[in-house]
Amino acid sequence: MNDQRQVLVRAESRHVIVSDVDGGRETLGYPGVTLTRVTAGIPDDQVWLPMGDRPTEGDDEALIEALRAAFRWRVGLP
Helix, strand or coil: CHHHEEEEEEEEEEEEEEECCCCCEEEEEEEEEEEEEEECCEEEEEEEEECCCCCCHHHHHHHHHHHHHHHHHHCCCC
16 A cells, blocks of 8 residues: 555745725745645645745744654555
8 A cells, every 4th residue: 555655845926916095905925845645646735835045943843743644644654
């Protein structure tokens, strides 16, 4: 079954549209990393982690832990 499991890592931005005080709209973009777990070609789970200009140690640790968990899942470890 492990041969059917894949982890996809993709850098991408999320966008949010917000209204300003004058009634206009502004689009804000947030860069990040998306980790997608795929089984037999079908996405099972997805997590998006922000990737700002000034990452904190906590941001780095969250990315490392998410990658570690995804790759352990890939090889069938708990």
